[in-house]
Amino acid sequence: MTDFDFASRVDRVEPSATLAISNLANELEADGIDVVDLSVGEPDFDTPENIKRAAEDSLAAGDTGYTSSNGIPELREAIAEKLRADGIDCAADNVVVTPGGKQALYEIFHTLIDGADGRSPSASGTSSRTGDEVVLLDPAWVSYEAQAKMAGADLSRVDLSPYDFQLEPALDDLAETVSDDTELLVVNSPSNPTGAVYSDAALEGVRDLAVDHDVTVISDEMYDEITYGVEQTSLGSLDGMGEHTITVNGFSKAYAMTGWRLGYFCAPESFVSQAGKIQSHSVSCAVNFVQHAGIEALRNTDEAVGEMREAFRERRDMLADLFADHGVDVPVGDGAFYMMLPVSDDDQAWCEGAIEDAHVATVPGSAFGTPGYARLSYAASTERLREGVERLADGGYI
Structure with a gap:
C-alpha cells in the first residue's frame, strides 16, 4: 500500500465528535439496541410540502444544469x-x-x-x-x-x-x-x-x-x-x-x-x-x-416555520423542567434547539458511558471547547426526550 505523505492541514483537524457519537449510536442500533439520539443538530421535521413542490416544478422545467x-x-x-x-x-x-x-x-x-x-x-x-x-x-x-x-x-x-x-x-x-x-x-x-x-x-x-x-x-x-x-x-x-x-x-x-x-x-x-x-x-x-x-x-413558509419554532419552544421548556425535577439546573437559551447539560469534568467519558449504559447519545462539551458539559439536541419528539432524561436518571448520569 502507498505510504501517503499527508498535507499538514489534514493533521491539524480532528474527526467530528458529533459524527463519532452518531456512528456509535448507529452501531448500537444495528445490534438491535434502542438509542435515544440527542446528538444530531438536525430538525426532526420534514421539509415543508410547498418547498418540495417548488423543487419538483423546477426539475420538471428542466433546471438541471x-x-x-x-x-x-x-x-x-x-x-x-x-x-x-x-x-x-x-x-x-x-x-x-x-x-x-x-x-x-x-x-x-x-x-x-x-x-x-x-x-x-x-x-x-x-x-x-x-x-x-x-x-x-x-x-x-x-x-x-x-x-x-x-x-x-x-x-x-x-x-x-x-x-x-x-x-x-x-x-x-x-x-x-x-x-x-x-x-x-x-x-x-x-x-x-x-x-x-x-x-x-x-x-x-x-x-x-x-x-x-x-x-x-x-x-x-x-x-x-x-x-x-x-x-x-x-x-x-x-x-x-x-x-x-x-x-x-x-x-x-x-x-x-x-x-x-x-x-x-x-x-x-x-x-x-x-x-x-x-x-x-x-x-x-x-x-x-x-x-x-x-x-x-x-x-412562502412563515406559517410552517412558526409551527416548528413553537414545537421547539415547548420541548425546550419541558426538557428544562424535567432536569429541574431531577435537581439539575441547565442554562436555557433563547434560540436554536440545544442545551448544555453540566456533567463530570471528563465529559468525553460521561458521554461514552451515557450511550453505552443508558443508550442516550449526546456530544461532549470538550468538542466545542468547553469541558464539563454535554450538548443535547431537543430536535426530537417529547416522548423521546422524556425517555432520554429517565434513562440518564436511572443510570445515575444525572
Whole structure:
C-alpha cells in the first residue's frame, strides 16, 4: 500500500465528535439496541410540502444544469430582500449562494486567512511562520475550529461558560483577546451549542472592537428564525459594521432542509469577487433546482416555520423542567434547539458511558471547547426526550 505523505492541514483537524457519537449510536442500533439520539443538530421535521413542490416544478422545467457560480439571480435577490428586512444593507451582488453553510465558511476562511506555511518546526522548536489569528467564543460549533485549522490560522478563544454562555458579561475578556493582530472573529447567535441569543449590548461591544481593531467578523445566523420570545439582531445591521461583517446563513435549520445543502453569505463586493474564485474552482455552484426551492422557502413558509419554532419552544421548556425535577439546573437559551447539560469534568467519558449504559447519545462539551458539559439536541419528539432524561436518571448520569 502507498505510504501517503499527508498535507499538514489534514493533521491539524480532528474527526467530528458529533459524527463519532452518531456512528456509535448507529452501531448500537444495528445490534438491535434502542438509542435515544440527542446528538444530531438536525430538525426532526420534514421539509415543508410547498418547498418540495417548488423543487419538483423546477426539475420538471428542466433546471438541471449549471447555474452562475454565485447563484441564480432570483435567489440572490430573495436573500438580499431577507437581509434588508433584517437591517443589513445588502444587494444581490453582495450574495454568494453555496452548497450548505459549511461551504460558505470554508470560502470565507480561505479567502481571508494566511496560514502557517506547514513546514516542520525548526531545530529550535519554533515554526518558521504562524498563521493569522482567529478568535472563537467558546463553546463554539466544532466546524469553526476545523475550518480555521484547515486554513492554517492561529486560534485564540474566549470562554463564555462562567457567564451562563452569554457574551455581554464577557466583553472585557473579549477585549483582552482581540487586537490589531486579529484577522477574524466568529460570532454565532443564536448559538450552537448553547442556544444563547446575544444581547444588543453584546453585539455593540463586538462592533466597537471590530471597528477599533479593523477586524472582520463572521456573523453566523443559521438559527436566526428559531428564537423564543426575543428578537435576534443581525450584527451587520449595526452602524459601522457593513464593511466589517460577513453574514452567513442557510436553509438547513429554519426550513428543515439539512440534506438539500443550501447556504449563503453576504459580504462587500470586493470580498465576493475574491471568494467567488474559490467557489468557481471547487464546487462550481449550488444545485440548480435546490436554489429554486430556496426562493419558495424564503417567501412562502412563515406559517410552517412558526409551527416548528413553537414545537421547539415547548420541548425546550419541558426538557428544562424535567432536569429541574431531577435537581439539575441547565442554562436555557433563547434560540436554536440545544442545551448544555453540566456533567463530570471528563465529559468525553460521561458521554461514552451515557450511550453505552443508558443508550442516550449526546456530544461532549470538550468538542466545542468547553469541558464539563454535554450538548443535547431537543430536535426530537417529547416522548423521546422524556425517555432520554429517565434513562440518564436511572443510570445515575444525572
